[in-house]
Amino acid sequence: MQAALLRAARQVSGLSIQSIYEAYPDCVIDVKAEQAALAEAEVLVLQHPFYWYSCPSLLKEWIDSVFEFGWAYAGGTALKGKYWMQAISAGGPAEAYRREGYNHFTIEELLRPFEQTAYLCGMIPLKPFLIQGARAQTEGSLLERAGEYALLLERLKEGRFPERHSSL
Amino acid sequence: MNTHGLLGRVVVYLSAAVVAVPVSAFLGLGSVIGYLAAGMAIGPHGLGLISSVEDVMHFAEFGVVLLLFLIGLELNPRKLWQLRGPILGTGGLQVALTTAILAVALRGTGLSWNMAWLASMGFSLSSTAIALQLLRERNLMPTPAGQTSFSVLLFQDLAVIPMLAVVPFLGSAEASAGGDAPWISALKSVGAILAVVVVGRFLVRPVFRVIARTRLREMFTAFSLFLVVAIAALMQAVGLSMALGAFLAGVLLADSEYRHELEVDIEPFKGLLLGLFFISVGMSVNFDVLLARPLEIAGAVGAAVLLKAAVLLGVGRWTGLKGRECVVFGLALSQVGEFAFVLFGLGGQLGVFDAGTQAFLVLTVALSMLTTPFLFMADQKWIAPRFNRKGPTGIVPGSAASEPVQTKDGAVIIAGYGRFGQVVGRILHSRGVPTVFLDHDPNQIDLLRKFGQPAYYGDVRRLDLLHSAGAERARLLVLSVDDMETVFETARLVREHFPKLPMVARARGRVDAYRLVNLGIPVVRETFHSGLRAAELVLKELGLGAYEARRLVARFGAHDESRMRAAAALADDEKALISLAHEGRMELEKLMKGDEEQGRAATDDGWG
Numbered sequence: 001m002q003a004a005l006l007r008a009a010r011q012v013s014g015l016s017i018q019s020i021y022e023a024y025p026d027c028v029i030d031v032k033a034e035q036a037a038l039a040e041a042e043v044l045v046l047q048h049p050f051y052w053y054s055c056p057s058l059l060k061e062w063i064d065s066v067f068e069f070g071w072a073y074a075g076g077t078a079l080k081g082k083y084w085m086q087a088i089s090a091g092g093p094a095e096a097y098r099r100e101g102y103n104h105f106t107i108e109e110l111l112r113p114f115e116q117t118a119y120l121c122g123m124i125p126l127k128p129f130l131i132q133g134a135r136a137q138t139e140g141s142l143l144e145r146a147g148e149y150a151l152l153l154e155r156l157k158e159g160r161f162p163e164r165h166s167s168l
Numbered sequence: 169m170n171t172h173g174l175l176g177r178v179v180v181y182l183s184a185a186v187v188a189v190p191v192s193a194f195l196g197l198g199s200v201i202g203y204l205a206a207g208m209a210i211g212p213h214g215l216g217l218i219s220s221v222e223d224v225m226h227f228a229e230f231g232v233v234l235l236l237f238l239i240g241l242e243l244n245p246r247k248l249w250q251l252r253g254p255i256l257g258t259g260g261l262q263v264a265l266t267t268a269i270l271a272v273a274l275r276g277t278g279l280s281w282n283m284a285w286l287a288s289m290g291f292s293l294s295s296t297a298i299a300l301q302l303l304r305e306r307n308l309m310p311t312p313a314g315q316t317s318f319s320v321l322l323f324q325d326l327a328v329i330p331m332l333a334v335v336p337f338l339g340s341a342e343a344s345a346g347g348d349a350p351w352i353s354a355l356k357s358v359g360a361i362l363a364v365v366v367v368g369r370f371l372v373r374p375v376f377r378v379i380a381r382t383r384l385r386e387m388f389t390a391f392s393l394f395l396v397v398a399i400a401a402l403m404q405a406v407g408l409s410m411a412l413g414a415f416l417a418g419v420l421l422a423d424s425e426y427r428h429e430l431e432v433d434i435e436p437f438k439g440l441l442l443g444l445f446f447i448s449v450g451m452s453v454n455f456d457v458l459l460a461r462p463l464e465i466a467g468a469v470g471a472a473v474l475l476k477a478a479v480l481l482g483v484g485r486w487t488g489l490k491g492r493e494c495v496v497f498g499l500a501l502s503q504v505g506e507f508a509f510v511l512f513g514l515g516g517q518l519g520v521f522d523a524g525t526q527a528f529l530v531l532t533v534a535l536s537m538l539t540t541p542f543l544f545m546a547d548q549k550w551i552a553p554r555f556n557r558k559g560p561t562g563i564v565p566g567s568a569a570s571e572p573v574q575t576k577d578g579a580v581i582i583a584g585y586g587r588f589g590q591v592v593g594r595i596l597h598s599r600g601v602p603t604v605f606l607d608h609d610p611n612q613i614d615l616l617r618k619f620g621q622p623a624y625y626g627d628v629r630r631l632d633l634l635h636s637a638g639a640e641r642a643r644l645l646v647l648s649v650d651d652m653e654t655v656f657e658t659a660r661l662v663r664e665h666f667p668k669l670p671m672v673a674r675a676r677g678r679v680d681a682y683r684l685v686n687l688g689i690p691v692v693r694e695t696f697h698s699g700l701r702a703a704e705l706v707l708k709e710l711g712l713g714a715y716e717a718r719r720l721v722a723r724f725g726a727h728d729e730s731r732m733r734a735a736a737a738l739a740d741d742e743k744a745l746i747s748l749a750h751e752g753r754m755e756l757e758k759l760m761k762g763d764e765e766q767g768r769a770a771t772d773d774g775w776g
């Protein structure tokens with residue numbers, strides 16, 4: 001699913017795309033380069049599979065090292081006013097992510113640490129883009145969702161933002 | 169035995185030294201007493217195996233010259249400038265006070281003023297050879313006491329020059345020493361010093377470079393010796409102190425990349441010649457004079473040493489040496505030095521002294537030298553314990569208030585600055601870890617020096633080079649030379665002589681690595697890791713993601729390392745090795761199945 005999403009994103013011109021598992025296989029992030037790319041951007045989309053109700057470890061490492069003290073927070077305002085969005089693929093289907101379901105919590109609830117990360121940096125969180133139920137996806141449905149994803153990115157580029165996300 | 173031929177005499181000196189020095193060292197008396205005793209035994213007043221003391225002494229004075237050259241090598245101009253206060257202040261005060269007090273005292277015993285002045289000038293000087301040897305043997309050089317002693321000795325070495333110049337004016341005979349007018353000899357002196365500076369600064373290094381490139385060790389040694397001898401000869405020709413010239417040359421070369429190699433080459437010559445010098449001092453002890461006037465001699469020696477020590481203690485206090493430091497300083501310089509022989513000899517020639525007085529004074533000087541090692545022993549036994557608490561000597565070595573002569577503590581020594589050592593060095597440098605490079609290729613050393621890195625030319629298998637690179641105090645040794653025999657030999661040497669110094673070694677291949685692993689040395693196979701990187705690139709070209717390729721290769725690397733370690737333990741057992749290899753292959757196959765097959769990505773299921 002991630003591959004399909006990435007392919008879709010690549011179709012959209014004028015985006016700055018970084019595949020961190022390709023760029024940093026030894027887990028040492030080039031902090032300055034990443035910060036420079038962020039400074040240029042208006043929207044940050046974190047596209048990742050759902051791993052243990054969170055993001056994969058290298059993406060966590062990316063946040064840990066790029067969102068520097070004094071740059072992103074604690075007096076730093078480099079990310080202030082920018083938009084934050086996550087595009088997530090998950091194994092579990094949508095109905096598993098509710099109180100009575102298999103996973104007890106909604107995805108939004110589980111994403112709260114990310115939401116607060118955005119707040120701390122003065123960023124504006126947007127509603128996440130989700131593909132859920134990996135097993136149930138067919139080639140066709142996947143293509144359809146990927147198309148929606150491309151459209152969403154297209155709109156973001158033009159400044160037409162989807163609704164804000166807040167679980168406050 | 170014909171002891172007049174050169175070989176015969178050499179046999180006598182060497183055998184006396186080889187017998188007496190180890191005995192003396194064994195008894196805890198240090199080497200100096202051993203040499204002195206050997207000299208007394210073989211000298212004209214002892215067994216009479218050697219008759220002409222003067223010739224030998226003259227030759228052996230060269231040991232002092234070499235000693236000062238080596239001291240100079242450890243002091244670059246900047247450090248020397250930092251020491252100017254102690255040298256001029258403390259040294260000047262000590263010489264002036266001792267001379268003045270002694271002169272008045274000697275005049276009181278009935279000597280003429282001229283005799284009194286010359287004698288007291290000679291007595292104000294201490295023995296660089298004895299004092300430094302004793303301080304070094306006890307590892308006291310880096311302490312404030314050692315540093316102050318050194319400064320004062322340096323001043324004394326300088327002070328001899330004007331002293332020698334005034335002897336003719338004290339003599340009753342016409343001043344017949346030099347033919348030149350004073351301004352001409354002054355001009356000559358300045359010219360000679362300038363020549364040494366120019367040669368030392370600009371000429372010596374290119375020549376060394378050329379010689380180093382020929383890789384003929386003995387040429388290097390020959391040129392080192394030539395350099396010191398030539399400078400000494402030049403200095404003597406213009407009437408300056410040979411020792412001073414050598415010291416100057418040493419200072420000028422202290423910053424050069426050949427410093428360690430020079431040290432290593434000159435050291436044995438210095439050791440032997442200095443030994444010879446002490447032997448000649450022993451030989452000059454005239455037992456006839458001693459037996460004729462035993463009480464007077466003993467009184468003179470006692471008074472001289474006591475008075476010198478008293479002045480030194482006062483001066484030491486004045487410069488801020490405390491307690492035990494001050495005692496060590498006072499004792500170290502309490503003897504009368506070798507330059508007194510020179511001064512008194514000249515005084516005799518020019519008629520300041522009659523032969524009897526001269527013999528008396530020379531004997532006093534020689535015996536005063538004998539007292540110092542015993543005073544140090546007495547100090548260890550009775551004085552040091554009163555200042556205890558700070559270790560056996562009462563001084564914490566290296567706790568010097570002034571900068572120690574050399575600070576290489578905590579450095580990483582990188583033996584072999586090729587493509588391999590370079591990487592290690594650059595990373596350490598960027599971390600601010602002090603590094604010392606050793607290499608036997610002068611081109612590499614040149615390159616490093618251009619970038620302002622401390623780098624020295626030499627063969628790392630030489631114990632003395634390791635010593636002078638500071639192996640005792642280093643934090644780590646990286647064995648990055650490309651020749652495996654050198655790696656093994658150096659590793660063994662270091663294990664034996666610096667057991668506390670950890671090492672990291674480069675190995676050519678697997679079998680070399682076994683040997684190092686079995687020595688307990690962390691080892692890096694030089695081509696193994698570049699092979700891994702290449703495999704990673706290939707896997708990526710074949711379509712694997714960067715992260716997965718990296719993980720696969722890393723897993724392989726870790727597996728191979730642990731197999732290698734296991735195999736090292738069995739390196740001699742062929743059968744066990746084969747079964748180990750078989751086992752390893754199966755394990756590896758399992759290990760190298762990609763993430764896919766390991767089931768990591770097949771986890772779409774199970775989340776609801």
Ligand SMILES: Cc1cc2nc3c(=O)[nH]c(=O)nc-3n(C[C@H](O)[C@H](O)[C@H](O)COP(=O)(O)O)c2cc1C
Pocket residue numbers: 001002003048049050051052053054089090091092093134768769770771772773775
């Ligand atoms: C280590 C790991 C942890 C996972 N954790 C979760 C999880 O917490 N919740 C979930 O719904 N799916 C989880 N999954 C399933 C992945 O989210 C799913 O396989 C992925 O989004 C599919 O994307 P892909 O087709 O690009 O591999 C996990 C998968 C892996 C490998």
